[in-house]
Amino acid sequence: MIPERVFNWAVWGGLLAFALLAEALGETYWLTLAARAAIFAIAGVGLNLALGNGGLISFGHAAFFGVGGYAVGILATHAQTYTPLFGLIEGTQSMPVTWSVAIVAGALAALVIGALSLRTSGAYFIMITLAFGQMFYYFAVTWSAYGGEDGMSIYVRGGFPGLNTLDPLHFFGLSFAVLTLVLLLVRMIDRSPFGLALNAVRQSPARVETVGISPRRLRLAAFVVSGAITALAGALFADLNRYVSPAMFSWTISGEIMIFVILGGVARLMGPVVGALVFVALEELLGGLSDYWHIWLGVLLLLIVLFARGGITGALTREARRG
Amino acid sequence: MADPVLSVTGLTKRFGAIEACSDVSLDLHAGEIHALIGPNGAGKSTLIAQIAGGLRPDAGSIRFLGRDVTALDTVARARLGLGRSFQVSAVVPDYSVVENVMLALHGRDRTAFRPFGHAFGKRALTEEARAHAARTHLSDRLNVPARSLAHGERRRLELAMALALRPRAFLLDEPMAGLGQEGAAELTALLSDLRDEAPILLVEHDMDAVFALADRISVLVYGRILATGTPDEIRADPQVRAAYLGDEVPA
Ligand SMILES: Nc1ncnc2c1ncn2[C@@H]1O[C@H](COP(=O)(O)OP(=O)(O)OP(=O)(O)O)[C@@H](O)[C@H]1O
Ligand SMILES: [Mg+2]
Numbered sequence: 001m002i003p004e005r006v007f008n009w010a011v012w013g014g015l016l017a018f019a020l021l022a023e024a025l026g027e028t029y030w031l032t033l034a035a036r037a038a039i040f041a042i043a044g045v046g047l048n049l050a051l052g053n054g055g056l057i058s059f060g061h062a063a064f065f066g067v068g069g070y071a072v073g074i075l076a077t078h079a080q081t082y083t084p085l086f087g088l089i090e091g092t093q094s095m096p097v098t099w100s101v102a103i104v105a106g107a108l109a110a111l112v113i114g115a116l117s118l119r120t121s122g123a124y125f126i127m128i129t130l131a132f133g134q135m136f137y138y139f140a141v142t143w144s145a146y147g148g149e150d151g152m153s154i155y156v157r158g159g160f161p162g163l164n165t166l167d168p169l170h171f172f173g174l175s176f177a178v179l180t181l182v183l184l185l186v187r188m189i190d191r192s193p194f195g196l197a198l199n200a201v202r203q204s205p206a207r208v209e210t211v212g213i214s215p216r217r218l219r220l221a222a223f224v225v226s227g228a229i230t231a232l233a234g235a236l237f238a239d240l241n242r243y244v245s246p247a248m249f250s251w252t253i254s255g256e257i258m259i260f261v262i263l264g265g266v267a268r269l270m271g272p273v274v275g276a277l278v279f280v281a282l283e284e285l286l287g288g289l290s291d292y293w294h295i296w297l298g299v300l301l302l303l304i305v306l307f308a309r310g311g312i313t314g315a316l317t318r319e320a321r322r323g
Numbered sequence: 324m325a326d327p328v329l330s331v332t333g334l335t336k337r338f339g340a341i342e343a344c345s346d347v348s349l350d351l352h353a354g355e356i357h358a359l360i361g362p363n364g365a366g367k368s369t370l371i372a373q374i375a376g377g378l379r380p381d382a383g384s385i386r387f388l389g390r391d392v393t394a395l396d397t398v399a400r401a402r403l404g405l406g407r408s409f410q411v412s413a414v415v416p417d418y419s420v421v422e423n424v425m426l427a428l429h430g431r432d433r434t435a436f437r438p439f440g441h442a443f444g445k446r447a448l449t450e451e452a453r454a455h456a457a458r459t460h461l462s463d464r465l466n467v468p469a470r471s472l473a474h475g476e477r478r479r480l481e482l483a484m485a486l487a488l489r490p491r492a493f494l495l496d497e498p499m500a501g502l503g504q505e506g507a508a509e510l511t512a513l514l515s516d517l518r519d520e521a522p523i524l525l526v527e528h529d530m531d532a533v534f535a536l537a538d539r540i541s542v543l544v545y546g547r548i549l550a551t552g553t554p555d556e557i558r559a560d561p562q563v564r565a566a567y568l569g570d571e572v573p574a
Contacts (some may be wrong), residue, residue, distance in 0.1 A: 189438045196442040197435040200415045200426050207413045210375065211430030211488060212401035221436065 004317040008270040012183075015277065016176060023169045031168035032240070037280040038175040039236045044260035044272025045182050046229030051258070052267030053190065054222040055202030060113065060129030061257045063136040064227040066249035067109045068102035068234025070140065073152040073244030075101060080155055093158040095165070095174075099235050106231020107224050109136075114223035118216055130251060137249035151245025158239045165239070175236050179273070182229055187269055189225070198222050199267075230257070259297070263304055265311030274312050326389060327352050328492050328522050329374070334383035336369055336546075343369040344380070345546040351492060356514065356523045358533045361543035362567055367526045368410050370543070371496050374524070375407045376400040388491060401430070406490025406521070408481040410497045416470035420461050420480055423469055424452040427487035452487065459483040460509065474501045479510070486517075493523040499532050511535055534558070542567055 002010075015034060022030035043065055050056040075098050078084060078091025085091060092098060117128045141149050156166075163170045189195050198218055201208045205215040238244045247253070256279065264275030279297070286293035308315035327350035336344035343366040351357050359367050372378040374385055376397035384393045392400050401407070414423050428448055429435040443449050456462055459479040464472065469480060482498055498514070499507045511532050517523060518538075527533050533540065534554050541551040544566050550557060557563055 191441050192438050193429040193434045193440070193442045194436055194438040196422065196426055196429060200418065203417055204413055204415045206377070206409070207415055207484075208426070208430075209377075209397040210401050210407045210409075210413075211427040211484065212398055212433075213426075213430045213435040214398045218435070225438075 001318045002316065004268070004313065007313065007317045011270050011273055011277070012180070015273070019169070019172050019176070028168045031172050033280060033284060035168070035172040035175045035236075035240055037277050038172065038179045039233050039240060040257075040260060040276035040280065041273040042175075042179050042182050042236065043230045043233035043257045044264070044276050045179070045186055046226045046231075046233060047257045048226075048261050048267065048272045049186055049189070049229065050219075050223050050226035051261055052271070053195065053198050053202065054219050054226075056118075056219055056223060057126050058117075058129045058223070058226075059126045059251070059254050059258065060117075060131075060133035061227070061230050062249050062251060062253035063113060063129075063133045064106045064109055064230040065234035065237070065253055065257065066136055066140065066246070067105050068231030068236075069238040069244045069248040070146065070234075071102040071105045071231070072098045072158065072235045072238040073154060074146055076154045076158065076238075077146065077152050093154075093156065095158045095160045095235075095239070098158055099232060102231045102235035103228045106234070107228040109231070110224045110227025111220070114220045114227070118219050118223070130254065133249060133251055133254050137246055137251070140246035140249050147245070149246060151243060151247070154238065154242040154244070157242055171240070175240075178232065178236065182232070183269065183273070186229075190269070194218075194221070259301060261311075263301060263311055265313030268310060268313040271311050271313045278312065325353065327386075328388060329524065330386045331370075331374060332384050332386075334370065334373055334380050334385070336366075336373060336378065336380050342546050344373065347383070347543070347546070347548055349541050349548065349551060351522045351524050353522055354518060355538040356518045356525055356536050358525045358527060358537035358540045359543060360527065360530075360533055360540060360567070361549075365543040366546040367543055368496055369546075371407070371410075371494050371524070371526060375405055375494055401488070402433075404488070404491030404521075405494060406485035406488040406492070407494040408478075408485045408496060408498055410500070410526070412469075412474075412477040412481050414469040414477060414480050414484065417468055419466045419468055420456055420472070420483070421449075421452050421465045423480055424455050424483050424487050425449070427484040428452055431488045455483045455487045456480075458486060458513065475503060475506050478502060479506075482510075482513075490521050492521050493517065493525075495523060496526045497528060498525075499527055499529040507532055 019031055019034040047061045050058050075091050076093050079093050113132045117125055120128055146152055159165055160174055163174060165171050197208060197213050201215045201218050208215050234248060260272045260275035260279055263278055265271030282297055286296050304311055329351040332348050334344055334347040347370060361367055373380045384391055387403060425442060428451060456465055459482050461476060461479055461483060464476060469477060478498055478501060485493060499510055502510060507529055514523060514536055537554055539551060540554055540557045542549040542563050549566055550560050550563050
């Protein structure tokens with residue numbers, strides 16, 4: 001058992017060290033894996049804000065992941081074909097711009113989905129968020145202007161000022177930096193007055209109401225920030241693969257993001273990061289042996305849920321966490 | 324007499340066949356403790372819940388500080404200055420005493436949506452949280468999670484959170500329950516001081532406390548107000564004696 005702070009730094013440093021080692025050994029595939037893990041981790045950190053802190057079991061976060069991906073894909077498509085969007089806006093592959101669009105689009109999608117879904121709670125909330133995710137999925141499948149079922153290819157990865165994003169180390173570094181910023185943001189939120197209220201509303205909404213704070217508005221605000229973060233992950237994922245398709249909206253993505261959180265530790269800052277790392281490692285190690293590697297993931301998940309309530313983070317660390 | 328701080332008129336609430344609250348009217352004036360007594364299941368908590376906003380009445384109206392608040396939700400009423408404590412403690416279980424009180428302070432100050440800055444970043448606010456805890460004798464339990472508190476301590480934390488709101492009226496649902504004799508005596512002294520800060524609508528089964536504290540008493544039986552009056556009037560009321568008090572009244 002180690003203090004959670006030490007554990008958090010070890011996870012953060014471990015991922016960075018792994019990437020630097022891969023670079024030193026010239027293993028570019030490992031670097032791509034590390035970037036993939038970092039991006040999944042961002043998506044999980046986003047979900048954790050809603051699920052862990054807010055107690056909102058969203059089974060529809062693929063909607064935001066996909067919205068972020070499509071924002072990048074659509075802007076890239078218009079840039080590639082030199083046809084302005086709506087005949088007005090030039091396409092672009094500049095990451096600062098595409099990320100901003102992804103974040104805003106994700107926040108708006110979360111605002112709409114959240115405003116409608118948060119009228120319900122419990123199992124209904126799970127089902128309605130799942131239903132919204134599926135709506136986005138089928139919409140993308142039928143959206144022939146942007147590839148329909150086939151999705152869109154991005155010929156050249158988006159660019160970032162001062163970096164060569166085609167270099168796997170640079171792209172990893174970018175993803176890792178975004179992950180770090182998102183973690184700092186979530187940590188700031190967790191310690192703020194908003195975090196105090198959000199972690200309280202999960203436990204005792206009636207009490208929060210009687211001190212004059214609206215539980216519904218708190219949850220909606222958390223859901224919007226959560227959706228925006230997951231959309232940013234989707235944007236990076238699109239550039240990682242240089243390909244966007246309706247699969248990004250698939251309910252299995254929602255499930256996987258949820259697995260990152262549960263595996264690593266619900267409401268733990270680094271929980272989703274640990275979960276994403278373990279997920280990508282298992283996928284890589286077991287996926288090569290058998291197509292049915294998900295069975296082993298399932299077994300691990302079952303053990304975690306049954307025996308370690310704080311996920312892997314909870315099993316390995318001590319330190320009473322607040323709320 | 325000046326306008327009442329809080330006034331309830333013709334409040335009615337049905338749960339299926341049960342009329343938990345039947346045409347209830349009562350006032351709460353500045354500076355008074357108005358006790359609401361009655362047997363178990365009389366509808367006292369149901370009345371408090373309707374005044375606080377968690378429960379919609381089927382009929383009747385509620386005025387607070389000169390405005391009709393019947394259509395407002397709990398959050399809006401709390402912001403206007405209704406400070407409530409629950410019969411079954413509803414403090415945040417994983418939060419320590421000081422975190423619970425701090426939550427109330429951020430609610431009062433409208434800072435609960437601030438996503439930056441430490442929740443405990445303001446020295447003055449932290450000091451104030453400690454002061455509210457001290458007033459309810461929780462100073463040596465500041466960092467204990469609410470779920471590990473003894474029952475009586477949790478009751479006092481409920482009250483500390485209501486105090487932190489600096490409300491314009493208190494709605495206290497059995498704050499003495501489970502406090503023990505010494506605790507009840509301490510709380511009686513505190514509530515007595517409190518009435519000068521804001522009037523109190525006090526639901527309480529502890530008749531020693533009620534008759535020591537109340538300026539006026541209303542007796543609720545089967546959802547109806549049987550009588551309202553000064554402690555002496557209520558003590559002497561034959562109807563009340565028959566229906567509820569019996570030999571419970573302290574001489
Ligand atoms: N949500 C509800 N649904 C159905 N019936 C309810 C509900 N809440 C209260 N009741 C019923 O309404 C009546 C009044 O209950 P209430 O809790 O207000 O009584 P009380 O005077 O506070 O009693 P006690 O002294 O035991 O706290 C009871 O018969 C109770 O069973
Ligand atoms: Mg009651």
